Amino acid sequence: MLAIFLSALDQTIVAVSMSTLSVQLGDSHDLAWIISGYLVAMTVSTPLYGKLGDLYGRRRLLLVAIGWFTVASMLCGFAQDMPQLIAARVLQGLGAGGLATLSQAIIGELLPPRQRGRYQGYISGMFALASVAGPLLGGLLTTWLSWRWIFWINLPLGLAAWLICRRALRGLALPCHSSHIDYAGALLLISGLMCLLLAISGFGQLQKQTADAVQITLLCLSVLLLSAFVAQQKRSREPLLPLYLLHERHPLLSGLVAFFASLQMIVLTVFIPLRFEMLTSQPADRAALHLLPLVMGVPLGAYCSGRLITHLGRYKPQIVFGNLLLPLSIAALACTSLHNAWASGAWMLFCGAAIGCQFPASIVSIQTAVSAAHMGVATSTLNLLRSLGGALGIALMSSVLVSLLHRAGADPSLADSGLSGGLAASALDTVFRQLLLIDAALALPALLAALYLPERHLETSH
Structure with missing residues (x-):
């Protein structure tokens, strides 16, 4: 859970500190690469960790990934200009690619299918909690300490994760088959x-x-x-990615479910605080506080979903329920005024729970569709699709937001007005309503994938 926390936290912790970074490092043109560089490096390294873990043992690879990530976090905190920070973030992403994949594959290796749901729920809940809590924590650290602490906070956590994993995973079996890369x-x-x-x-x-x-x-x-x-x-x-994962319906649809769930989580995590910040002129840390209902909903949904998998021996009902609830909740959030804090908070809580309940169910689903020898590859493929979903979601919805702002009459030449381009609050409110409704429509393909996903009975033993 500590390894998962580290990986997910740094996907979003810099989201509300971007303006501070651009001012203190004197560069705003390459600002997007602070997030994009991390996501690109994490995504391209994810499938390699999954395969190497299958070949050489997951404990060894996990310790390497944690150590690499922690050292790179220290370098991020000491960066003196934007190119140094981007380079350090790329190194950090190369370590982060193994944290989620190897942790989830270890759960699949240690436990029988029906028991995996409970512990994958804990793992997924931690992943989701860290992802949506990142902007909140980043805003507080940047406001009260320094932007460098959003990276230095990883040092004690990384050291603790490395020591615990080194001691607790000593009994993990090593692969006995021949290795070929x-x-x-x-x-x-x-x-x-x-x-x-x-x-x-x-x-x-x-x-x-x-x-x-x-x-x-x-x-x-x-x-x-x-x-x-x-x-x-x-x-x-010895293929790096067995092609049956892309040809067979079960693993393919499981991957699509995870892809869209991650896309929605990252999009909502970034654009909900931005909505509050632009419409109410609140500082970054205050705007990030409005994410709290989403922060609570995601791990709650993941926990309940994991326990239901263990209790029922089924994963499909949770996936279908989450993909049905999510577009309805996003659409309701779009139609709710920001001044109605209780209603907005309730719909964000439902959004979080709908996303959270899909994470452990999709992991269990794809792990039951593959052999034990391909557990790491299947898990890394799922996480690869998650990373692609997050990157694509940010890029797509950012482009949609810019287009909607331009159509509403925003003038990007007004430097003092920032992204709003001098638009009135009523026009900005309309833009964000349209953005959320488009995002709700984007969740519908995942519902189709969930409905066609095969159901399998989960065994109570290996």
């Missing part, structure tokens, strides 16, 4: 994912005059590289 496949996968994520990260920028041609080139290059990766996996003796 598909280096060509790894290079193609990393290159393809990096091009894809760099292209995605370019969307939503305010200054895009020269970005379109570069993004199209990167997208085409990513298609070529990922196609070459698939061809390489077909002829590899």
Whole structure:
């Protein structure tokens, strides 16, 4: 849970500190790469950790990932300019890619299918809690201490996680089969994912005059590289990603559920505080406090879902319920005035619970669809889709927000007005209502995936 907390916290902890970072480091043009660099590095390293854990043992890889992440966090805190901070964040993301994947795979290795739901609920609850609490904690640390403490807080947590995992996981079995690494496949996968994520990260920028041609080139290059990766996996003796995970309905639909759940969690975590900040002119730490209902709802949903999996021996009802409740709650939140604090808080709580209940259920679902030898690969594939969902969600909804602001008459040349572009509060309120309604529509494909997801009886023993 500590390893999961570290990985998820740093996805969003810098969200409300961006303006402070741009002022103190004297660079606002590359500000988006503080988040994007971390997400790109974490995403491209996730499948490698899953495969290496299957081949060489998950305890060893988890200790390496925690140590790498902690050292990189220290470097982030000591950065003196924007390029140094971005480089350190990339290093941090390379360590974070193994934290969630290896922790969840270890749960799948230690416990029988029916018992996994309970503990995956704890793990998923911690992941979700850290993700949505990141902006709140980041705002408080930046306001009362310094932006450097949003990275230095990882040092004691990382050391504690490393010591606990080193002691508690000594009995974890080591793989006894021969190991072979598909280096060509790894290079193609990393290159393809990096091009894809760099292209995605370019969307939503305010200054895009020269970005379109570069993004199209990167997208085409990513298609070529990922196609070459698939061809390489077909002829590899030990594929990095078994292709049946993409062909069979069960693992594919489980991955889609996780993709959209992560997309919604990151989008709501970023844009709900931004809505309060722009409409009420509140400081970052006060605006982030409005995330508290979402913060409480996600781990509550994950905990209840995990316990129900263990009690019922089923995972599909929780996934269907969450994907039915989520678009309704987002649409209701869009139609609720910010001045109605109780109603807004209730709908955010429902949004959090709807997202949270899908996390342990989707992990259990995909782990029951694969053999024990591919447990790490399946878990890393799920986390890869989660990372892609978060990156795509931020890029897509940022682009939608910029488009809606421009249509409403915002003038980006007004430097003192920031992102609002001089719009009145009523116009901004309309923009964010439209943004949330679009986000609610974006949750509907996940409901279709949930309805067609196969159900399997969960065994009570290995």
